[in-house]
Structure formats: structure tokens, C-alpha cells
Amino acid sequence: MRRLFIILGDQLDRESLIFKHADREQDHFWMAEVAEESTHVWSHKQRTALFLSAMRHFAQWLKGEAYPLTYLAMDSHEFPSLSDALGDFLSEHQPEEVWMVKPGDYRVFKSLAETCKAHDTDIKQLHDQHFLSTPAEFKQWADGKKQLRMEYWYRQLRKQYKVLMSDDKTPEGGKWNYDQSNRKSFGKDGPQKVPKTLEWPQDDITKDVIVLVNDRFADHPGELESLHWPVTPEQAEQALARFLDEALPQFGDYQDAMWTGEPFLNHSLISAAMNLKMLHPMTVIEQAELRYHHGDAPLAAVEGFIRQILGWREYVRGLYWLHMPDWLEMNALGAKQDLPDFYWTAETDMTCLRESIGQTLKYGYAHHIQRLMVTGLFALVYGVDPKQVHEWYLAVYVDAVEWVELPNTLGMSQYADDGIMASKPYAASGQYINRMSNYCKHCKYDPKLAVGDKACSVTTLYWDFLDTHRERLAANPRMGFMLKNLQAKSSEDIAAIKAQAVTFRERTS
Numbered sequence: 001m002r003r004l005f006i007i008l009g010d011q012l013d014r015e016s017l018i019f020k021h022a023d024r025e026q027d028h029f030w031m032a033e034v035a036e037e038s039t040h041v042w043s044h045k046q047r048t049a050l051f052l053s054a055m056r057h058f059a060q061w062l063k064g065e066a067y068p069l070t071y072l073a074m075d076s077h078e079f080p081s082l083s084d085a086l087g088d089f090l091s092e093h094q095p096e097e098v099w100m101v102k103p104g105d106y107r108v109f110k111s112l113a114e115t116c117k118a119h120d121t122d123i124k125q126l127h128d129q130h131f132l133s134t135p136a137e138f139k140q141w142a143d144g145k146k147q148l149r150m151e152y153w154y155r156q157l158r159k160q161y162k163v164l165m166s167d168d169k170t171p172e173g174g175k176w177n178y179d180q181s182n183r184k185s186f187g188k189d190g191p192q193k194v195p196k197t198l199e200w201p202q203d204d205i206t207k208d209v210i211v212l213v214n215d216r217f218a219d220h221p222g223e224l225e226s227l228h229w230p231v232t233p234e235q236a237e238q239a240l241a242r243f244l245d246e247a248l249p250q251f252g253d254y255q256d257a258m259w260t261g262e263p264f265l266n267h268s269l270i271s272a273a274m275n276l277k278m279l280h281p282m283t284v285i286e287q288a289e290l291r292y293h294h295g296d297a298p299l300a301a302v303e304g305f306i307r308q309i310l311g312w313r314e315y316v317r318g319l320y321w322l323h324m325p326d327w328l329e330m331n332a333l334g335a336k337q338d339l340p341d342f343y344w345t346a347e348t349d350m351t352c353l354r355e356s357i358g359q360t361l362k363y364g365y366a367h368h369i370q371r372l373m374v375t376g377l378f379a380l381v382y383g384v385d386p387k388q389v390h391e392w393y394l395a396v397y398v399d400a401v402e403w404v405e406l407p408n409t410l411g412m413s414q415y416a417d418d419g420i421m422a423s424k425p426y427a428a429s430g431q432y433i434n435r436m437s438n439y440c441k442h443c444k445y446d447p448k449l450a451v452g453d454k455a456c457s458v459t460t461l462y463w464d465f466l467d468t469h470r471e472r473l474a475a476n477p478r479m480g481f482m483l484k485n486l487q488a489k490s491s492e493d494i495a496a497i498k499a500q501a502v503t504f505r506e507r508t509s
């Protein structure tokens with residue numbers, strides 16, 4: 001065997017660079033399903049089933065294209081980990097070289113590289129062309145900058161790829177960012193028309209996977225009567241078309257809004273397909289931009305959506321490779337609490353958390369504001385150990401791969417990196433949740449109150465958080481307004497809030 005090409009579960013790209021290098025006559029492809037990828041964090045059943053079904057569909061396509069493939073299905077072998085399975089293959093077949101596309105998880109790459117080294121070979125890495133920039137380009141951009149901000153990286157890529165540009169230097173509409181227009185709530189009446197989501201009939205591959213996951217990972221979080229996510233590039237294209245046709249025009253206005261019983265609203269639901277590399281980011285960007293040029297969607301909605309992909313996605317991936325492995329160990333705020341049990345059960349009387357966690361456990365999905373400003377916000381102000389928060393997010397979301405999940409959790413949401421990712425901690429009281437949703441109307445607590453029986457714990461913990469980290473936060477000009485409000489409170493008020501926070505933590509730990 002001349003070369004072995006490894007394909008991981010999040011590398012299901014039919015246009016991958018490996019196919020430009022591979023020789024069907026002399027080279028070989030290798031894919032493996034292993035339990036460790038579902039147990040190193042306690043993976044949601046939907047997440048495991050999505051990966052396995054999509055992998056098996058990709059293997060079917062590879063075989064149809066006559067690529068020689070070894071595919072280890074989970075029920076056909078006893079290897080606990082990818083490195084164990086690969087080591088066995090290398091011992092038996094001794095390929096001259098091992099190649100793969102750059103993985104999205106430092107841990108996985110390290111273990112595979114060590115396995116190869118033990119077999120006297122290095123892994124040659126190819127660019128993952130499902131990203132529009134490389135870690136080396138990002139590093140070059142970041143070098144020498146005191147502070148990195150997504151907005152400037154995004155503008156550079158907008159110019160480079162001529163996305164939403166009037167000319168070489170001028171953004172479409174004269175503004176780079178329409179974020180201010182994209183923060184509406186649904187008001188009293190709620191969402192007027194929520195687009196339907198797609199469901200695909202289960203083929204034999206998906207049916208087999210559902211049986212396997214329900215059997216093998218029975219005690220893992222989540223439900224799996226059916227699988228709600230695209231498992232082939234064709235299904236991913238259909239999911240994209242649904243979003244563009246039915247949800248994009250309203251997406252901008254309400255992208256930060258939340259509503260009881262509405263898990264999906266106007267969100268695209270394509271992040272999992274993109275992160276498994278079944279849907280190319282430039283396809284998504286180009287099609288969204290066309291909707292604007294054809295007058296089918298407003299600029300603010302299209303720009304806000306494209307910024308998530310061309311800006312945010314590329315930025316977090318660049319940061320991930322710039323700061324790993326150190327990022328994983330950061331805990332700038334010294335947070336030590338255990339993650340409350342209700343993150344795994346949704347059994348809480350706080351409506352915002354019950355709704356956001358409940359839909360997460362059902363579908364493996366919550367939208368970005370539910371993740372950042374409900375579950376993430378609560379963990380931040382409660383003071384949960386950021387590594388536990390990271391492991392929860394990596395486990396429960398179908399689109400979670402470490403390159404995207406870790407920066408968003410440890411950086412953006414938990415501020416464990418002391419501001420590498422975000423210019424300030426995303427701390428807020430229950431009043432923010434009340435403004436952006438109807439959750440508080442259905443809650444026994446009052447978001448305005450920080451003490452007493454009706455006190456909203458998000459609000460209590462918010463003031464407690466500000467007081468606990470008062471000195472550190474004082475150095476951050478973006479925290480000035482919040483700290484001024486804190487200073488307006490009397491020492492008796494602060495003492496009562498802190499006592500309430502202690503009682504709440506004792507009750508929930």
C-alpha cells in the first residue's frame with residue numbers, strides 16, 4: 001500500500017483535496033466508528049446518530065466511486081479509540097505514507113499523530129477547503145496585534161472574496177455591519193409565521209444507526225425516535241434552500257429573539273451539515289447574497305447571516321489553532337462550581353433554562369442566543385468550572401466540533417480566556433432574557449428582583465458576579481455602565497444579594 005488516507009466523521013467532503021492526491025490503484029481510504037468519540041464527552045444521541053449516519057452515507061458514496069475503503073462500523077470491532085483502530089491497521093498494512101485533511105479537534109490529531117509516530121511515519125496534513133482561510137493566514141493577520149476582533153478579520157475576507165461589496169473597498173449599502181437592526185424581539189404577539197422544518201424519510205442506514213445508538217448509548221442524553229438532521233450533501237442542499245426561501249427574510253430582525261415552544265424560529269439549521277463538511281460555506285454565502293441582489297431578502301438579514309459564516313466561523317477556527325492546547329486549561333475568573341444537574345435533565349422551574357435545555361435534549365439544538373445568553377450566561381454568573389461547561393456544549397449540540405465549540409464556550413461565553421475572544425464578559429440580568437423572549441411571562445420568578453422568594457436567579461447571580469469580579473472588571477471600559485449600576489446599590493443590598501446567591505448555589509449544587 002502506498003498511501004493511507006484517513007477520513008474523520010467531520011470530513012465528509014466529496015470535493016476534499018485528498019481526492020486530488022489519491023490514486024485508486026495504489027492508495028487506500030480508512031474510516032472508523034469508535035465509541036470513544038461518543039464517550040470522551042457524554043454525547044447526545046442525536047449527535048452520535050448524525051455523525052454515524054452521515055459517515056455511512058459517505059462510505060457508500062466512496063464505494064460507489066470505486067475508492068478502496070476500509071470502513072470499521074462500531075458493531076464490527078472492539079477497538080475503543082481511533083488510535084487503537086488505526087494502530088492495528090498500520091501494523092497489518094504498513095502504508096508508506098499517511099495523509100489526512102487537517103482535523104477539527106486538537107485531541108484527535110494528537111492521538112493519531114502519536115499512533116503514526118509509533119509506526120515510524122508522520123501524518124501529512126492537507127488544507128480543509130471547507131474553510132475560506134487557513135490557520136497560517138490567520139496567524140499572519142493576528143501577529144503583532146494587541147487585540148483581535150472578529151469584525152476586522154471579517155472585513156478582510158469580505159474584500160478578499162468580494163462578498164457583499166459595491167467595489168473593492170466599499171461594503172454593499174455603505175456599512176459593514178447591520179447588527180443594530182438585527183436585535184428585535186417578537187413583542188407581545190410572538191412570532192407571526194414560523195417556517196416549517198424539513199424531515200427526511202429514514203433509509204436503512206439511518207434506521208440501523210438509530211437502533212445502534214439507542215442500544216449502545218442508551219443512558220446518553222437526548223431522544224432518538226427520529227433523526228432531525230441532514231445526513232447527505234443532497235439533504236444539506238435542501239435544508240439550505242428551505243432556509244433561503246422561507247426563513248432568511250425574517251432571520252435578521254429576529255435572530256436574537258426567543259419564544260416558548262419554538263425551538264427553531266427563523267434559524268438556518270445548517271450548521272451541523274456545514275461542520276460535517278457536507279455543505280460548502282461559499283455555496284451558502286453565494287446563495288444568500290443572490291437572495292439580496294434579487295430583492296428576496298433585506299441586506300441586514302443577509303449581511304447578518306453571512307457574517308456568521310464568513311466572519312464568525314473563520315475567526316473562531318483561526319483562534320482555535322492559534323491558542324490550542326493552552327485554551328483548554330484557561331480559567332481566568334477562577335470559576336469552580338459543578339455544572340448543575342438540570343443541564344442534563346431540564347428539570348428546573350426557571351423557564352428560560354427549562355426551555356433552552358429542554359429543546360437541546362430533544363433535538364441537540366438551541367440557537368446562538370439561547371446558547372450564549374441563557375445556558376452560557378447562567379453558567380457564567382453561577383461560576384461553573386469552564387471546562388465542565390465546555391464538555392457539556394461539546395456533548396449536547398449536533399453541530400459541536402471542538403474547533404468551533406471551544407472558542408465559543410471557553411472564550412465568548414465563559415470569558416475563561418480573559419478576553420482573547422470577547423471584549424467583555426457576556427453577563428446580563430434576567431431583564432435581558434425578558435426583553436428578548438416571553439420566557440419570563442411563563443416563569444414563577446420576576447426578572448427585576450434579585451432578592452426574595454420571587455427573585456430571578458439570573459438577576460441575583462448577575463449582581464453577585466459583578467460584585468465578585470468588581471476589581472478585574474473595572475479595568476474594562478465596556479463594563480463601566482454595569483459597574484456604575486452596581487455602585488448605586490447600598491452595601492445592605494449587596495449583602496442581601498450575596499446571601500441569596502449563596503442559598504441558591506447550595507440549593508442547586
Ligand code: SF4
Pocket residue numbers: 350351352353429430431433434439440443444445446447456457458459
Ligand atoms: Fe429566566 Fe429569570 Fe425570566 Fe424566569 S424570570 S425565565 S429565571 S430570566
